[in-house]
Every structure is written in C-alpha cells, then in structure tokens.
Amino acid sequence: MGDSDDEILSRVAAGDPAAARALVARKLPRLMSLAGRMLTDASEAEDVAQEAFVRAWKQAPKWRPGEARFDTWLHRVALNLCYDRLRRRREVATAEPPEQVDEGPAPDRGLEASDTSRRVQRALESLPDRQREAIVLCHYQDLGNIEAAAVMGVTVEALEGLLGRGRRALRAALIDLKEA
C-alpha cells in the first residue's frame, strides 16, 4: 500500500520533487478523466489539470491532514475550473451560434467503437451541467454517493435525483445503440 495523499502532500510542501512526481502520477489521470468528460475537449482538459495542480502546489504548505480528503478538494477545484470554461463557452456560443454538425453515424456503416464514443460524448454534452457532473463523478470517477454529494455541495437525495434524470436522458438519447 502506498503513501496516503496527506503524506505525499507534506513531502511536496517540503520541496521533495519525487513526491511531486508521485502526486502527479496518481492524480493526473483522474483529473484528465474528470475534465475530459466535463469539457469533452482534450486540450482544455489538460489546461484544467495543469491549473488544478498549480493550486495544489500553493495549497500543499497549508494543507492540514485529516481535515478533508485531498481527492475531494482536488475534484472541487477542477470542477470549478471546468465550470469557468463552460460559462465562457456559453457566452461565446450566444455571441456566435455554432454551425450544425452531424448528429449520428453514417447510415451505411455499423457502429464502431469510436462512433459509440462520439455518440456518448454528444449525449453527455447535451445534459444539463449538474446532471453531467453527477454522472461523471459517480460513474467515471467512481466516487461514493456521500463524497460525490460533498463535491457538488448537494444532499445525497439531490445527487440521486440528478443521476436518475441524467441517466434517463442518456438512455433516451442512446436508445438506438441497444438496437444496433
């Protein structure tokens, strides 16, 4: 069993470069997963991951072990950064409506894995942000209901409502995947 996040953070705060590399190796894939699914854009996900770590480096000397889970704190920071970008996107989209894009697979070929991935991506993008956030935290980030609710700042009951509505909308949007 490896060191806890708190132990690694205290070494980061002391300027241990190996600890910093260990923390990045441990958390970067999770941040890319989170930001990638929230923003559905690899480049923006990298920017969010980088900025979240900048904040983690600043936080490390002030971190008090046992007061909060670092993973929860990092998720909250990354989600706030994602929401900043989603807000900016909406402002730009309002000013400049995007062109219509192809919404489905070509009719003359079957659903390849990449097609399914794109369909799911679009279905997730079409969800209200909070429903997408709930699904990303519980399904992709594998957070428990209490921790996901804490990250979102809602009750467990509200989280369940967001998950249920989100998943029903996804099922309706992806109904033809089952038939394919």
Added chain:
Amino acid sequence: MTRDGMTPERFATLAEAYGGDVARWPQGEREAAAALMSAEPAWAQSVLSAAAELDLALDAFAAPRAAGDLAQRIAAGAPKPRARWRLWLAPAGMGAGLAAACAAGLVLGVQLGAPQAGVIQTGDGVVTAADDEFSLYVDEAAG
C-alpha cells in the same frame, strides 16, 4: 417483495441512479438489495441488466490522455526545497526578524546613548568609531 426495508421501487431507483453494479450503490443499502435479489432474482436481474446496458455505453467514452510531457511540466512547478541557510536562519520564522531588531537597537543605542567604550563623542556631536571593525559594523547595520 419487500426485504429488510428495500422496496422494489427503491431498488429500481438505485439502479437508475447508480447503475447495474450493486457494488457501486450506497454502502448502507447493498445488503437489503442483496436480500431482494435473492427473493426476486429474475425481476432484479432484469432491472440490473437494463441499467448495465447504459453503464456499458458510458464506458465507451474514453477519457482523453494527457500529452506525453504534461506530467513533467506540472511536476516542475511544484514547491522547491528551501535553501539550507534559510532553514538555519529561521527555525521558528523569527530568526531574521530578531537579528534585524537587534541590529536596529544597537544603532539606535549608539546614536542616542552616552559615549561608550570604543566610541568617541567629538565636540561637534558627530559620532565616530574608535576602531575600523566597529565602524564597519555600525555602517552595515545602519545601511
């Protein structure tokens, strides 16, 4: 069909929210869910299978992978080790302040105080040091 407080409606709600893998459901409700699954296996399996189909579709959307050098770039921004002389000088964060306060006090004492050993009060009120070493110390502390 109720077992240990778990109704079919609650079972279906949990499957709708958390998916077809009961291991991902709230910990406090898994046991009651298992009891209901034992009592109504066919019905429970149909509910879980429907939820699992969506889980499978969601899994097809892979997370983007970070660029090859991103981890290195991020780690390079981590806090750097503090210089040894800083650690020595400020064991409680007060060393530098204490040294500065001592130096300032010494200068003030020299300027306001009566003539002391090693200091000559000249007739026009100018303070000069009696030897080069003291003169150098006062200049540095004042500067």
